[in-house]
Amino acid sequence: MTADDIDPKGTAAELRAALSEGADPVRAEQQRAYLHSDLRHLGVGVPxxxxxxxxxxxxxGARPAPYVLALARELWSAPEPAxxxxxxxxxxxxxxxxxxARTLDATHLPDVEAVLRECRTWALVDPLAVHCAGVIxxxxxxxxxxxxxxxxDTDVWLRRAALLALLPGIRTGRPDPGRLTRYADALVDEREFFICKALGWVLRETSVRDPEFVVAWVERHGTRVAPLTRKEALRRLPPGPSGPPDRPERPVAP
Structure with missing residues (x-):
C-alpha cells in the first residue's frame, strides 16, 4: 500500500484510538474546568x-493539502454516539x-477559518492563528x-486570530507594521478581554525590536487604550512616561 492509498478516515480513527489510550479522568476534569469547556475531555497531556x-x-510523510485538510476535518468532526x-x-x-502548515497556502485559509469559528476557546484558536495562519x-x-x-469580523475569535497571525512575522524580523497599525487602530476601543489581551501581546512582541513604535502608538491613543492592553504592550519596556510601573511584575502567559 502506498501513501496515496491511505484513507484519512482510517488514519483519523487510529489517531483517536491512540489518544484515548492516554486518557486521564482526573486531568480531564481539571482541563475542562480550567477552559470552562462544554466539550468532553479525555485528559491527554500536551507532550x-x-x-x-x-x-x-x-x-x-509529505502529504498534499487536500489530504491534510480532509484528515483534520475527520478529527474535528469525529462523531460521538452521545x-x-x-x-x-x-x-x-x-x-x-x-x-x-507549510503545506498550506492562502487558498486554504477558508478551511482554517471554518475551524476557527468553531474553536470557541483560546487554547485552540491561538496555536491555529499563530502557527498555522501566521505561517501561511x-x-x-x-x-x-x-x-x-x-x-x-463579528466573531471575537477571528478578530483575535487576525492579530495573532502577525506574530510569526514580528518574531522573525519581518513585521508588517502597516497591517499592525490598521488592526491596532481599529481595535483600540475594544474592551473584550481576549481582544485586549491579544492586542497587548502583539504589541509587547513588537516592542522587543521596535519599542518606539509601541510607545508612539500607546501615547497617540492615550486613554482610549484599555488598561490591560497598555499593561501587556509596555511590559518589556523600561519605566518612563508610557512605560510600566517601577515595581517588578511576574511574567504571565500571553
Missing amino acids: DMRRSVTRTRRAL GPPVYEYRWAAVELLVQY ALRDPAAGTVLDRWAT
Whole structure:
C-alpha cells in the first residue's frame, strides 16, 4: 500500500484510538474546568498529544493539502454516539494543521477559518492563528486580504486570530507594521478581554525590536487604550512616561 492509498478516515480513527489510550479522568476534569469547556475531555497531556500527532505525521510523510485538510476535518468532526465532541480530537486536528502548515497556502485559509469559528476557546484558536495562519501569511502575501477580513469580523475569535497571525512575522524580523497599525487602530476601543489581551501581546512582541513604535502608538491613543492592553504592550519596556510601573511584575502567559 502506498501513501496515496491511505484513507484519512482510517488514519483519523487510529489517531483517536491512540489518544484515548492516554486518557486521564482526573486531568480531564481539571482541563475542562480550567477552559470552562462544554466539550468532553479525555485528559491527554500536551507532550502525549504532540507525540501522537507527530508520530502520525511521520508515518504519513509529505502529504498534499487536500489530504491534510480532509484528515483534520475527520478529527474535528469525529462523531460521538452521545454527548458533546471530544476536545482532544479537535486539539489533534489543530496540531495536525500546525505541523503541516507549510503545506498550506492562502487558498486554504477558508478551511482554517471554518475551524476557527468553531474553536470557541483560546487554547485552540491561538496555536491555529499563530502557527498555522501566521505561517501561511508569512509565506503567502495573498493571505493578507483574508486576515484583513478577519480583523473586522463579528466573531471575537477571528478578530483575535487576525492579530495573532502577525506574530510569526514580528518574531522573525519581518513585521508588517502597516497591517499592525490598521488592526491596532481599529481595535483600540475594544474592551473584550481576549481582544485586549491579544492586542497587548502583539504589541509587547513588537516592542522587543521596535519599542518606539509601541510607545508612539500607546501615547497617540492615550486613554482610549484599555488598561490591560497598555499593561501587556509596555511590559518589556523600561519605566518612563508610557512605560510600566517601577515595581517588578511576574511574567504571565500571553
